[in-house]
Amino acid sequence: MIRKLCREDHGRVYAFLAEEPSFNLFLLGDLEAFGYEQAFQELWGDFTEDGALRAVLLRYYDSFVPYAKGEFDAAGLARCMIGYEGFTLSGKAAVTEAFEHVQGLSLGKKRSMYFCxxxxxxxxxxxxxxxxxxxxxxxxxxxxxxxxxxxxxxxxxxxxxxxxxxxxxxxxxxxxxxxxxxxxxxxxxxxxxxxxxxxxxxxxxxxxxxxxxxxxxxxxxxxxxxxxxxxxxxxxxxxxxxxxxxxxxxxxxxxxxxxx
Incomplete structure (x- = not known):
């Protein structure tokens, strides 16, 4: 299940992201600075059937940053991005590459970089x-x-x-x-x-x-x-x-x- 995240979700979202703080610094930084109720920022969560959080997607203006620890609903989160013209997608390679196979999602030119x-x-x-x-x-x-x-x-x-x-x-x-x-x-x-x-x-x-x-x-x-x-x-x-x-x-x- 995918739904919008709100302030009531903050504890579990923060704990989920804090396990890899370096890879999630964009998510953590924007979340700490701007929270969940800004016109330029939205967050979605992908939950398992038993309610466990397994992926998060951030929109900051026209930039999207996803994070997951294992398998997740890439097609479902992709629907949150469709409709934004010229958006950018960035994140941990193993996570972002799951979106390359989603039909109907037009990604731009790929650039792979070392993260240190x-x-x-x-x-x-x-x-x-x-x-x-x-x-x-x-x-x-x-x-x-x-x-x-x-x-x-x-x-x-x-x-x-x-x-x-x-x-x-x-x-x-x-x-x-x-x-x-x-x-x-x-x-x-x-x-x-x-x-x-x-x-x-x-x-x-x-x-x-x-x-x-x-x-x-x-x-x-x-x-x-x-x-x-x-x-x-x-x-x-x-x-x-x-x-x-x-x-x-x-x-x-x-x-x-x-x-x-």
Whole structure:
């Protein structure tokens, strides 16, 4: 049986997701920040005949994130996604791949990435910490301007609004290095929750690369996040980037798929 989840379900939903907090950081982060009664966010649960929760599906705007521990009703949850134009689907590879076989569900291009986590700052403390700033609300335009210089980045029209929203909701933070008043390298977190956070938008301006700036920014993030008792996570598909992250203390724990 599939039904909408509500506040009365929170205890069992949270316990279900908390068994794998790294893989569920988007679900946990959005759930802690926004709950069950927002126009831009919905959650559905897939229950067995005896009432046990076996899968959860989150909609955050036009992005869907599923999670399950074993077999679940992929076709039933897919019906919750049909009707949303240009949606994205992302999550643990073993879970998202169940939706590839659902008839009538049009998934976008698949991108598979390594999912890794960092639980301590032993390697990060060896990286220089000088010159790194933590962004504030008034830094939105300079951070977004930097992202526009990155060829591989898709920067949405409302990027500054999203930046401010993540900060005010405490679901994300940004660190950066500047030269002559210009942000030249930065990294951010997303889906921060009480147990974990995701590293996103790691970038360096093309004119300031090969200086180790991105590593310094991520190292500062590791030091701060782990000091708060949280696990820092990220996904990558570039082997060169993977080697850099592993030198900072990240370890692969599985695969993550995204369809858009």
């Amino acid at each position: 986590e960092c639980r301590d700052a032993a390697a990060a403390v060896l990286v220089p910490a000088h010159g790194i700033k933590r962004a504030h609300l008034e830094d939105a335009s300079r951070i977004v301007s930097l992202r526009h210089t990155i060829e591989d980045f898709v920067v949405p029209p409302d990027a500054e609004e999203r930046f401010r929203k993540s900060m005010t909701s405490k679901t994300g933070r940004t660190y950066y290095i500047q030269e002559n008043g210009q942000a030249v390298a930065s990294a951010a977190t997303a889906a921060e929750n009480s147990m974990s956070a995701m590293v996103v938008a790691v970038c360096t301006h093309p004119d300031f690369r090969q200086k180790g700036y991105a590593s310094r920014v991520v190292a500062q993030m590791i030091r701060d996040i782990t000091a708060e008792g949280k696990t820092l996570c990220l996904f990558y598909d570039n082997p060169d980037a993977g080697r850099i992250y592993k030198r900072l203390g990240f370890q692969d724990i599985g695969m993550w798929n995204m369809y858009r």
